Amino acid sequence: MKAEIIAVGTELLLGQIVNSNAQFLSQELAALGIDVYFQTVVGDNTSRLQQAVEIACSRADVILFTGGIGPTEDDLTKEALAASLGRTLHIDRMAMDHVQRFFDERKAVMTENNRKQALLIEGATPLSNEIGLAVGLAIAQEDKYYIVLPGPPREMKPMFMEKAKPWLLQHALTDEMPIYSKMLKFAGIGESLLEDKLIELILSQSDPTIAPYAKEGEVTVRISTKAPTERDAMQKLDVLEQQIKSILPEHMYANIDVPLEQLIVDWMADAGLTVSAAESCTGGLLMESITSIPGSASMFAGGIVCYSNDIKKKLLNVPSAYLDGKDAPGAVSREVAEVLAEQVRMIADSDFGLSVTGVAGPGYSERKPVGLVFIGLAERGRKTAVYELNLKGTRENIRLRTVKALLYRLWRRLEERKVETPLEGSNL
């Protein structure tokens, strides 16, 4: 089954916004086993919009529209599609009530143009809009399936997931078994090395499929299979998941789509463990990542951004002998990473102390190369571990990869502790 996504909106053609809707829908359609052959963007113009509809009809079975269903005169998607299908438009009563209620609740007068948002094509199934006002629609005609969704992602995504996807499964995909997927998440390993390790598995099997991809410094592997029921699918997926985990036991951290910092925050908060941090070249990025997760307050006490050597000495008791003088190891050194981690842990009286010191670039410092970074992991009652990283990329890449490397080391340590001292109530 072939699909085309048509995004409607002059703001896309002016480059004012990026077409993230096409990306979202492409991912979702791929997961349903529907092949997207084309994505098209067209402006708020009737004749060009109708032209796009005709071209799409000639080459796709499923056509999804996003945008152009708002209240203004520029919003023409439903009108153009109705004309192409040779159908009329009418006001949908429930959708109209929804719009009216919105204005009534705000004690505002509804202007006439808002009625447009309740328009429905003759014979179409309305897709109600839980977030915004404009009703979406789905319609089948001559073995083609048409779906019209709003433009704003926060309205489009729930309408697709909750309304359009079930409609597609029921009407367009009746002959096909549904696709089920699992997201396996990896840390401490790059995409190419991961692919290398899994290549035999990837090449030797076609069901379930294995698709690795990298996103914001983390690697995700999506495993998918078609099956008559979720239970059947999960049996196949669980076997493959175990195979993959056995190849990369030290890197797979979750079998749901969750960032590593979320996993760590939840785990430590549950276990009553705390962490603090002393950051030099990452300048606060590590602490920002941790505190971006709601609930981090119960496991994160705080920390210090020790950008200057003065602050390293004054707040973190780094000995001058490490920093000053010709033969000193310097701020970017194993020795300083160790002191920073230990000192911040003691100052904050936390279970773990993390540290970073390195050269993020673009210029080198202390005659040390850009990308040389030392990270430290101190732990109550245990020897401090320091790791040397040699990273490539821009200042931004180096800072981001440093943070991911530290989170990875903390996660590995939490995993080890689980074996050493099982948590109360744990099944281990």
Next chain:
Amino acid sequence: MKAEIIAVGTELLLGQIVNSNAQFLSQELAALGIDVYFQTVVGDNTSRLQQAVEIACSRADVILFTGGIGPTEDDLTKEALAASLGRTLHIDRMAMDHVQRFFDERKAVMTENNRKQALLIEGATPLSNEIGLAVGLAIAQEDKYYIVLPGPPREMKPMFMEKAKPWLLQHALTDEMPIYSKMLKFAGIGESLLEDKLIELILSQSDPTIAPYAKEGEVTVRISTKAPTERDAMQKLDVLEQQIKSILPEHMYANIDVPLEQLIVDWMADAGLTVSAAESCTGGLLMESITSIPGSASMFAGGIVCYSNDIKKKLLNVPSAYLDGKDAPGAVSREVAEVLAEQVRMIADSDFGLSVTGVAGPGYSERKPVGLVFIGLAERGRKTAVYELNLKGTRENIRLRTVKALLYRLWRRLEERKVETPLEGSNL
């Protein structure tokens, strides 16, 4: 002049990446006065790619391709375009030397498929690739203009700006006056309020045009005009810039496209001024923003993320009387913001001390509402200023807007100081 952008790549159709190239090129073409009527995405498939080329030829004068010019068998853009134009392909000698040099420098053996990256269409102008290996191209045929660019943004953008744009100006846009633009940057004001203030100016004039847009917590206004020379254009743009500045004198911080943190870092580094920070609910985001700018080391000493009350007391000397007990103002208060800013400034011995304390959500704390934030600005030899913010949005929005608000206050203070104590060598 009408344009179509064709992005080639199955990874786009699978939703693995977002089509940011189309956004970038759309913005650039709009600035050149070229109207983008369609954006198309097609996979790595010869027949569908040729079909897309034919459709584009029927409706556009300028056709830009991105992607599909790498070394693999899947890379088919040049082949498909050559077939559509009825032209042959040959290896470009200079491009081939560039590829060969890459492998020689790395003492690596070049595999045969890499020769593909030096392919050129008969009669085309090569667009050299300063970042990657694949050569781009530009060609005119029957009053249509074709440009082929690489897929990776970091190769595509410089090739467009430095090679393709001058070619377009010389070949396709000879009859039209070029468009010149200026980017005016604003802080401390939202897009809708800014538009409100400028609405009379926007409605009353068509040349230069005024286009406001919001991006990552900042508002930018692009003013553009067509003129025979840059000098003529700048005369018109400068007049408008002064008009806009006189309407919003406290918000316009630059007339080039620079983030506020960059302006502040450069300014303070030049003036020999330093800053430090104590962050509670922003958890390091403020310091991360400052240190993301190269060169920040000379104006930023460091700071403290004081997430817990213990750290607030221990490292920043916040009196227990402010934090504990039924009648205490609590951590999220004007009083605590003031102490945090003053203490961190003294500890770091910096000229300015910034502070944040607030409720970023999603849960409330201390029975105070989500979005209530106090920010402090301490300065050597001056009374500390504290500002109350009442922000809306997600945890991420609230944190980001808090950081922008603090940077705005710091910039305003630097502006005031410029008048109070002109810098040496300044013209004021």
